[in-house]
Amino acid sequence: MGNSTRLILMSLVVIAAVGYLILTGVKQTGMQYMTVTELAGLDRAPKAEGFRLDGTVAPGSVEYDQREPKLQFQMTDGKENISVVYEGLMPDAFADGREVVVEGSYRHAERAIYASKLVTKCPSKYEAKGLGKDKS
């Protein structure tokens, strides 16, 4: 067997191994990325549990028990709502109306996401809005 053959063989083995890792990784850890409306519109429990949702915190819906700590709120995309339960400290930038991303498992019976990860986007307040027009 020539060296170039071996080289190609080695590369193939690595590619196959990495491909295997990626495929099983996606299968076991992949989350369906949906809008709140899409998830709320499901009439049956979905096969896979892992979900990722983007949306905003519905104003007035936040319940936070700092002692547990446990955070519950309604997430909205303007049309539908989904409950989110997150056992952890409230992120600093979290507030009514903020854009958030949650990842976790969906329980269809409760229509709620049990989030394992909650990311708050930085408020857009820090950028352009509210300062009015440029001087022409």
Place this chain on the structure above:
Amino acid sequence: MSELGRLALLLGFACSIFAVGSIAWGLRTGYSGPLRSGRRAVWTVCALALLAVILLERALLARDMSYRYVAEHTSKDLPLHYAFSALWAGQEGSLLLWLLILSAYGSAFLFAYRKRLDPFYDAVAMVIATVMIFFTGLLTFVSSPFRILATPPPDGMGLNPLLQDPGMMIHPPILYTGYVGFIVPFGFAMAVLLLNRSGTRWIEEVRRWTLFCWGFLGVGILLGARWAYVELGWGGYWGWDPVENASLMPWLVGTGFLHSVMIEQRRGMLKTWNIALIALTFELSIFGTFLTRSGVLTSVHSFAESNIGPWFLSFILISGTAATALILYRKALLESENRMDAMISREGSFLFNNVLFVALTFATFLGTTFPVVSEAVTGTKISVSAPFFNRVNVPIALALLLLTGAGPVLSWKRATASVLKRNFVLPTFMGILATGIAIPFGAEGVYPLVCIFGAAFVVTTIVMEFARGIQARKSAETSALPAQVVHLVKKNKRRYGGYIVHVGIVLLFVGVLGSSVFQKEAHAPLKTGEALHIGPYTLTLRGVTERQKENAILTTAILGVERGGKFVGTEHASKALYSKSQQPMTEVALHWTPAEDLYMILGGVNEDGSASIQAYINPLVSLVWGGGIVMVLGTLIALSDRMRIRREEQVG
């Protein structure tokens, strides 16, 4: 003043175009006049960028609220040093900093080779100037930092509290110095192809530039991790967040390149591959900036969605296509001079290393962009996060760790059975020994054990390499061991600097292992006098205080920390409520020991006056930072080789 700023950037744009045109003309005709003018134009862009930065800084420091950028990112109560660092808090300022560093690289490059009349260096400058066109153009026509408000507000909107941290004052400039620096290797590679140059001299030069910016990028990544650790308050330092990944990817490919380039120098092989790696590193740097700034992917670090995404994407597409086309066009130039003799050899291990680095980058890239990719391929959006990266990247990284030990002790061309035996028996034994020692301490699972084995294996091979080097010189030396080690390192800085970087990597691996696998967590609401137990520690709440800071109200829980019943210190875990944004910011209390960090967060004060405290024990996390410092040291040693060679050149 703002007009002057805009004018500076517009002139910069014009000068960049002139530089490219003039150098291209000079290269084509062989006249040296246009080449000289082109070089001067590059210097001029640097001066203009510096002027623009000074003007913007002046406005920031004066809190001149008529500037949109100033009003968006500062406020009158913002401390002066954060007003200074607000230059890189927003998109326009960040792009300006990019341009300044880019043009500084261009000028530094021309300065370093000012005595070389070879038009090759002009061609490199031309490539750098091409990228300057892009950035000056963006800053002039799309995203100007010098926009003036029709009605200036009485006060600005303030700086994002997350960025009000000493780490954030140095992290972005250092990271950018790494990112942007890859323009020089890219310029070298493109110039080689454009001028159809053969030979390996440029390879040695490009290696040093790459090492330089690779080092900066690494430090930038670690500073970012450190910032996340002390500032974001979730107990960790790396979350496989898109922006973190974006900075990691060029570093990974760059690392691969730094290895495979040795094969080209030594054996004249892998030329196409190396050029492709340089180009990929550069494109990934641009891609990183794109990810950070475009808001395509959700990230804790992406501060805004913006209009520059399509521009960056187009730039990556065009420059990537141009680079690929050039590589294909000059295929003959990149013909390999040698063939691989055997797989079990230095070359073979480096090649394997490269395949793994690229695979690691690919997996990271795929995971980062998975929602976009899966939607394009299957129509459904699938997202992956930390668990995916841990599953996929950890085994690849461990394979690389093992190679770190194996590669350097395999001989070039072909490693014989006796060499293998001589070099591998002791490290393998030490690896097994370390694993055996770790198991009673609670290490379990395949990956942690492989990591411990690999760490001991690599360290042993490096110690053996040093020992062998000293042995070889023994006859001439009678001095003490440390002096001998120093002498050895001085003799071949590149090689032993590299080994020292490897030691840093091992420390990093062990630190990551300790802090991820053995992390402990506990939380409870505490009233004054009550205690929280975590591992050997007892945290007793002494009281809660509240005080007014410059631009925030600071609530602090004072915690008495005991370890095994012995008092070790008082720590302050705080929450700052910023007056401008009404946003709370966690300020972590860190009780640092070399073996472990006790990490304490104040969740908040409850109605009944109790304070919610969350605590983590992060074992060995100091090895992550310590490993970084060792890597910097090794990189500096390897880089210092350059001066010596330079001097020799001047003498000869």
